[in-house]
Amino acid sequence: MSTSAQCTKCSRVATLSQCSRCKSAKYCSTECQRTDWPSHRPQCRPPSIQGIVIGCNNDRYGGTFRPIDIQPTHPIHSAGQVSPVSRVVGLPIIIYRHTHADDGGTELDNLIATHLMIDPTDGYAPLDWQRAVGTVTVKREDGQPLSPEAIETIWMYNDHLLNLFGDGRTPHVTRDRFRKYCKKYKEERLLNGYDSFRDMPVPL
Incomplete structure (x- = not known):
C-alpha cells in the first residue's frame, strides 16, 4: 500500500510503501527498507x-x-x-x-x-x-x-x-x-x- 509521507529511514517526503507486516514503518524505496530492517525488526509487529x-x-x-x-x-x-x-x-x-x-x-x-x-x-x-x-x-x-x-x-x-x-x-x-x-x-x-x-x- 502506498501513501505520501516521510520515509522512516531517510526522512524524504514522497509516495511511500508501508511495511507489509506492521503497517507502521514507511519507505521511499526498497533500499531504504532493506537497510532499515536491523533497526526496525525489534519493533516490527502486526497490528494484532x-x-x-x-x-x-x-x-x-x-x-x-x-x-x-x-x-x-x-x-x-x-x-x-x-x-x-x-x-x-x-x-x-x-x-x-x-x-x-x-x-x-x-x-x-x-x-x-x-x-x-x-x-x-x-x-x-x-x-x-x-x-x-x-x-x-x-x-x-x-x-x-x-x-x-x-x-x-x-x-x-x-x-x-x-x-x-x-x-x-x-x-x-x-x-x-x-x-x-x-x-x-x-x-x-x-x-x-x-x-x-x-x-x-x-x-x-
Whole structure:
C-alpha cells in the first residue's frame, strides 16, 4: 500500500510503501527498507496476531483453548518465555503467565502450560512452572496465527514425550519426528469426528 509521507529511514517526503507486516514503518524505496530492517525488526509487529489463552483449573470457562487477538502492547512480546520443545522442533511458541502466585493452590495449576515448558532432554519443567502457573497466553514467535487445533497438537506432542520419559526412554526430538506426529494426530482426530482439524496445516 502506498501513501505520501516521510520515509522512516531517510526522512524524504514522497509516495511511500508501508511495511507489509506492521503497517507502521514507511519507505521511499526498497533500499531504504532493506537497510532499515536491523533497526526496525525489534519493533516490527502486526497490528494484532491470533494467540490462545489456556486457562488454569479455575479459569476454564469458554473452553480449554480460547482464541484471542494479541495487540502489539501485550506483555507477551517482552515478558513471554519460549517453550523449549517448540524451539527444538523449529516452531517456537511464546508463553506468558498472567500471574506469578507463590501459592495459589490447585485451582491455579495449569498442567497444559506445565507440559509446554518441559525440557526436551529430561522431561522436567522449571520449578516455577510446575505448580500454581495460572492462566497463560500463547503465541507463535513468527507472528503467524495460532489455532486451538495447533496448540492442542503441540501440547499432545509434549505429553507424548513425557510418556516416553515415563517408560524409561529418552526421546529423540527432531523437526521431522514432530511433523510425523502432527500428521498422525490430525488423522486420528479426524477419524474421531473432530472436523475442525481438517484445515490444520501439517507441518504447523
